[in-house]
Amino acid sequence: MEQWEYRTLKFFTKGFFSGGTLDIKEFDKELNGLGTSGWELVSCFDTNQHQGSSKEVICVFKRRK
Template identity: 35%
Template sequence: MANYEYKVIEVKPGGFWGTILEPEKIETSLNALATEGWELVNSIDINGASYGQTSKVMFIFKRLREF
């Protein structure tokens, strides 16, 4: 049976209203993790209390654990 390790990355929107996500920066981060062997398995949009705005996005990764 394969053993995995997991990593969770949190990205918070920026800008005055907290509504700006920068896809280019996220893509760069995702590609950097991929070169380290991390595979993106899920992403979760966490909504804030006001008007359903995104308060953060959680990215969940896994990779084979090395012994």
Template identity: 35%
Template sequence: MKRFEYKTIEIKPKGTWTWKFDIVEIDKILNDMGSQGWELVTTESRDMSGTAYGFHYTFKREI
């Protein structure tokens, strides 16, 4: 029987007045997780009043 472990991380935008997501930094984080054997299974936007203030990325890997 296969067994998995799961890990969820939050990536928040940079900036105070105007929020921006650093795509290069997000790719770095996702590639680092992949190199550790984690597979991205879902992404959830953290919204408030129509504005994304972060994302939850959930990963899994076989144990």
């Protein structure tokens, strides 16, 4: 039976009134680094802050043990 390990990564957005801006360069850098280490992105979602703006972006990864 295959076994998996999981990792969760949380990114905080900037700008309360500007709608929660994500630093895309830093986001891509982190995702690519984990991909190089064998992690596969399983899910990515945001959490609400205020009137539909994003507070955090949460990414879940998995890889074989």
